[in-house]
Amino acid sequence: MKVALVHDWLTGMRGGEKCLEVFCEMFPDAHLFTLLHVKGRVSPTIERMDLRVSALQRLPGAATHYRYYLPLLPAIVETWNTGGEEYDLVLSSCHAVAKGVKFPRAKRRVCYCFTPMRYIWCQTDHYYAGDWKQLALRAARAPLRAWDLRANRRVDEWIGISKHVADRIRRFYRREATVIYPPVDTEFYRPPSRDTREDFWLMAGALEPYKRADLALEAFRRWRRRLVVVGKGTMLEPLRKVAPSNVEFLGWLPDAEVRGLYGKARGLVFPGEEDFGIVPLEAQACGCPVVAYGVGGARETVDEGRTGVFFSEPTVEALLAALEQADRREWDVRALRVQAEQFSRSRFRSEIEAHLLRPRGR
Numbered sequence: 001m002k003v004a005l006v007h008d009w010l011t012g013m014r015g016g017e018k019c020l021e022v023f024c025e026m027f028p029d030a031h032l033f034t035l036l037h038v039k040g041r042v043s044p045t046i047e048r049m050d051l052r053v054s055a056l057q058r059l060p061g062a063a064t065h066y067r068y069y070l071p072l073l074p075a076i077v078e079t080w081n082t083g084g085e086e087y088d089l090v091l092s093s094c095h096a097v098a099k100g101v102k103f104p105r106a107k108r109r110v111c112y113c114f115t116p117m118r119y120i121w122c123q124t125d126h127y128y129a130g131d132w133k134q135l136a137l138r139a140a141r142a143p144l145r146a147w148d149l150r151a152n153r154r155v156d157e158w159i160g161i162s163k164h165v166a167d168r169i170r171r172f173y174r175r176e177a178t179v180i181y182p183p184v185d186t187e188f189y190r191p192p193s194r195d196t197r198e199d200f201w202l203m204a205g206a207l208e209p210y211k212r213a214d215l216a217l218e219a220f221r222r223w224r225r226r227l228v229v230v231g232k233g234t235m236l237e238p239l240r241k242v243a244p245s246n247v248e249f250l251g252w253l254p255d256a257e258v259r260g261l262y263g264k265a266r267g268l269v270f271p272g273e274e275d276f277g278i279v280p281l282e283a284q285a286c287g288c289p290v291v292a293y294g295v296g297g298a299r300e301t302v303d304e305g306r307t308g309v310f311f312s313e314p315t316v317e318a319l320l321a322a323l324e325q326a327d328r329r330e331w332d333v334r335a336l337r338v339q340a341e342q343f344s345r346s347r348f349r350s351e352i353e354a355h356l357l358r359p360r361g362r
Contacts, residue, residue: 004106006090006101008098009037010051013042019112021043024046030091036062067234086106087103088107089106090103092109098111099154099155100148108157109157110157110159119141120141120144158178159179161297180348181301184343184344192260192263202261202269204258207233209234211235212271215315217239217244225323226248268288270290270298281339281343284301284307294310306335309326
């Protein structure tokens with residue numbers, strides 16, 4: 001097959017890029033279209049693809065402030081391949097605008113959807129709270145929604161990363177989606193040879209507003225236990241400024257170092273509403289239990305009472321109660337490992353291949 005892969009932007013190796021990496025392994029000769037590519041920020045598997053960037057790449061400050069260009073992105077993504085290079089398959093991996101490519105001569109267009117755009121559909125208030133940028137985002141929301149509804153009609157088949165996301169696709173787009181969970185590298189993320197937990201808790205991942213790291217900081221301000229925070233994002237510096245002394249920020253770390261922290265921490269704190277959430281599964285693969293907000297994707301990846309504890313309200317009091325409950329328990333590393341292995345990389349690839357090789361309409 002002649003294949004085009006389309007991805008919103010390549011600025012780091014987060015969960016979406018780990019899915020894209022498998023697509024690149026499956027289709028190494030594909031053309032990979034992306035709005036923006038910051039060289040060296042993604043894996044060698046992605047870097048060696050035939051990469052085709054958009055006009056966004058040339059705009060001032062795009063490498064670090066690409067989100068400010070959000071109102072322009074629909075128009076930019078529609079400029080690709082309007083002349084009509086023919087593809088047997090266009091596979092977009094999308095949480096923003098990648099699905100909106102026109103590709104008029106494509107025979108089959110499949111979207112692996114991380115979520116309909118959170119900025120305009122379901123979590124607007126979490127972005128740029130109290131900032132002029134939130135007012136700008138609200139002003140742009142109506143035209144972006146109108147475009148998003150038009151663009152979703154260009155997709156022949158939807159795959160959602162979770163039942164939670166499939167429900168959003170149904171509510172916002174009135175489309176049905178197959179659910180195929182993202183991959184977790186359970187060969188890489190493994191428990192240490194000796195399970196010697198240390199007296200600290202861990203929070204890892206992108207530091208963006210909807211992740212609710214602020215909630216975790218307030219809980220640990222009261223609890224006075226040590227919290228180690230790994231990751232970067234737009235909230236890193238604001239959080240540093242208000243963090244109590246028992247919270248330590250390590251910034252971005254290589255995967256091997258994050259794995260080491262999973263293997264030592266008392267548990268992982270996961271306080272936001274997630275579309276799916278690969279981080280809790282990486283932690284469980286390393287024998288680390290999870291304390292998570294009990295909505296969204298966490299409900300599909302954490303087995304309450306066996307591999308983690310949920311809190312039901314996004315409050316400091318509810319999170320503290322769940323942390324104290326988890327801290328009192330002894331956790332079975334084998335049970336944690338078994339839970340994570342259900343989401344392995346090999347399982348993801350086989351399910352994607354089965355879907356893409358299946359004739360349309362079945």
